[in-house]
Amino acid sequence: MELNSKIYVAGHKGLVGRAIYKTLKVMGYSHIITRSHKELDLTDCNAVDDFFSEEKPEYVFLAAAKVGGIEANDRYRGDFLYENLMIQTNVIHQSYLNRVKKLLFLGSTCVYPKNCPQPIKEEYLLTGSLEYTNEAYAIAKIAGIKMCESYNLQYGTDFLSVMPTNLYGPGDNFDLEKSHVLPAILRKMYIARLLEEGDSMRLLEHFKQYPLTGIDSSSSLKETKVALKKYGIYHSDDNIRVEIWGSGSPLREFLWSEDMAQACVYVMNNLSFLQIVKNFSAFNANEEVRNVHLNIGTGKEISIKDLAYLVKEIVGFNGEVFFNTNKKDGTPRKVTDTSKIKSLGWEPTIDLREGIKRLLKYLTGNKSFHFEKTPS
Secondary structure, three states: OOOOOOEEEEOOOOHHHHHHHHHHHHHOOOOEEOOOOOOOOOOOHHHHHHHHHHHOOOEEEEOOOOOOOHHHHHHOHHHHHHHHHHHHHHHHHHHHHOOOOEEEEEOOHHHOOOOOOOOEOHHHOOOOOOOHHHHHHHHHHHHHHHHHHHHHHHHOOOEEEEEEOEEEOOOOOOOOOOOOHHHHHHHHHHHHHHHHHOOHHHHHHHHHHOOEOOEOOOOOHHHHHHHHHOOOEEEOOOOEEEEEEOOOOOEEOEEEHHHHHHHHHHHHHHOOHHHHHHHOOOEOOOOOEOOOOEEEOOOOOEEHHHHHHHHHHHHOOOOEEEEEOOOOOOOOEEOEOOHHHHHOOOOOOOOHHHHHHHHHHHHHOOOOOOOOOOOO
């Protein structure tokens, strides 16, 4: 990409799209095209057709998607399948019709089978059954991978796909009913620490910025305590306890969203479909091309239990953490094999401890705020 290239970032208000947009700006790219959902409904094929015909972007980062946690994915299966299929189909097809030079499609590691070998290699795609709760979302993302791959083979396009691991970072979702595990644990620990400190002013400021059902500016401390029980934060006169769903045994991998953005820009600038095919012998004896997508992650994993205690330490919460084993654990282990992207020249720079510290600063809105205590 040239610094004056026309670059469309689809989904620029989401976690990854926001980071990609920021990264491009910092690097000096001057012609970045964005549209909010209100301005452009990507599920509307006619609207997407008009947009591409008018703007004629040269490069496309397809980070737009309908996303959510385990409960949302399971409850709204039809919505997740339909909306993601429509978004991908419209953007990828119009990119082909309007001769986009290169497109980068962002998938998810949930595309891999629930019980595939670990660490997860790209070639494990479509080798087994998916995890049930996010099956609809995963099927949509698999379709996006295969659409990019198929258009490349049939039309000679250069549409690449990357599979990010669990992401966290600025712009994350801290809604305790919908957020993913890391931001949810961080927020719960932060609220618990404020309760521990008796910092009612900061609690009020926090709930103004991040509202919770049952809590508003007029809520008494007693009413707040009652409402917080719904979210797994229990406050008695002499004890504060934070609940974590599941046994804590599942292993997960986490990547800072701005590292993911750097990876996306690196892939766009330095790699091509044909190069990846050639480098990793995607052609087998029958001339089949498969699994040309790339995993993006750290290749490092941590148990949910250890994650909870790491967050507890960083936040400086002194109360009790307990694990509700009546709640589902999900997939026991999910860590990516990132050897391909590393061999192509990219590696992450932000480790998990540093990332959590940065996310805490983002959550508090105060870059100088720091709770972590020095171990005795």
